[in-house]
Amino acid sequence: MTVNRSMSQVAKTSAPRIGLHLPIAGGLQNALTKAHALDCDTVQIFSRNPRGWKAKELMLEEVETFQRVRHETGIAPVVIHANYLINLAAADEVIREKSVASFREEVERGIVLGADYLVVHPGSAKGTCEADGVRTCGESLRAACDGLDLSRFRVLLENTAGQGACIGHRFEHLRDIIADCPALNLGVCFDTAHAFTAGYDIRDEDGLAATFDALERNVGTAQVRAVHFNDSKADYNSRVDRHWHIGLGHIGTEALARVAAHPKLTQAAFILETPQDELGDDSRNLAALRSFVAGRSQRP
Numbered sequence: 495m496t497v498n499r500s501m502s503q504v505a506k507t508s509a510p511r512i513g514l515h516l517p518i519a520g521g522l523q524n525a526l527t528k529a530h531a532l533d534c535d536t537v538q539i540f541s542r543n544p545r546g547w548k549a550k551e552l553m554l555e556e557v558e559t560f561q562r563v564r565h566e567t568g569i570a571p572v573v574i575h576a577n578y579l580i581n582l583a584a585a586d587e588v589i590r591e592k593s594v595a596s597f598r599e600e601v602e603r604g605i606v607l608g609a610d611y612l613v614v615h616p617g618s619a620k621g622t623c624e625a626d627g628v629r630t631c632g633e634s635l636r637a638a639c640d641g642l643d644l645s646r647f648r649v650l651l652e653n654t655a656g657q658g659a660c661i662g663h664r665f666e667h668l669r670d671i672i673a674d675c676p677a678l679n680l681g682v683c684f685d686t687a688h689a690f691t692a693g694y695d696i697r698d699e700d701g702l703a704a705t706f707d708a709l710e711r712n713v714g715t716a717q718v719r720a721v722h723f724n725d726s727k728a729d730y731n732s733r734v735d736r737h738w739h740i741g742l743g744h745i746g747t748e749a750l751a752r753v754a755a756h757p758k759l760t761q762a763a764f765i766l767e768t769p770q771d772e773l774g775d776d777s778r779n780l781a782a783l784r785s786f787v788a789g790r791s792q793r794p
């Protein structure tokens with residue numbers, strides 16, 4: 495009896511948590527309610543309008559409602575994705591200053607809400623070289639987080655597709671930024687579609703193994719706290735960022751199933767950022783992810 499119980503606990507904790515990015519229209523707590531209705535463990539949200547510099551201030555009532563609904567639904571972890579205007583690697587000083595201020599605000603909002611993670615892209619090195627962009631990103635992160643309590647809230651750097659002049663398409667970039675910010679305890683968000691179009695060929699077993707070796711070597715797979723689980727509409731090595739429905743893109747069902755079953759990723763929250771064009775898209779993509787995760791326990 496005791497043995498059975500402890501075994502089932504092990505089985506439960508060894509499966510990753512599953513969720514998706516959901517809108518916050520009508521109130522931040524609506525994303526939690528929707529995630530719960532879709533039988534998700536975790537959720538990703540924007541804590542504000544993702545396409546504007548100015549964020550509406552969080553009201554105490556909003557925060558209390560969010561925390562109450564979070565407690566009722568048990569959704570965890572809560573992941574926030576930083577807004578899209580932030581460019582921590584900007585060569586332009588005005589943009590960089592605005593980005594640092596906006597990112598600091600994102601961190602403060604996340605802490606107030608009691609969220610767990612804040613995902614951010616390292617940024618674009620347009621007008622300079624990648625090495626400078628990587629350095630600037632580290633400096634910006636340190637400036638933005640100066641004096642903030644990150645003991646229960648973690649910033650995760652997301653790997654990118656490398657579109658345009660975006661840095662973060664090599665794990666080495668993430669490694670160097672993390673090393674530059676030792677006090678921040680930065681983690682990593684691994685986006686499957688970004689990795690694939692950035693040139694990490696995760697389609698077959700050997701390619702996936704090589705990708706995970708590189709991830710382990712540079713940042714440590716234990717630091718991967720979130721996985722953006724997306725198929726890709728853009729082709730391998732295209733450096734184009736275009737997410738697609740699970741199993742219908744260039745990565746494909748088998749390869750994505752291997753990622754979901756990877757023993758090094760059980761600590762990560764798996765979050766879909768797939769399109770929601772038609773009613774039922776979310777449920778279909780969630781069902782696919784769920785079947786991959788369920789399938790892992792049947793493997794020898």
Ligand SMILES: [Zn+2]
Binds near residue numbers: 613615
């Ligand atoms: Zn992202």
Ligand SMILES: [Zn+2]
Binds near residue numbers: 652685
């Ligand atoms: Zn992503």
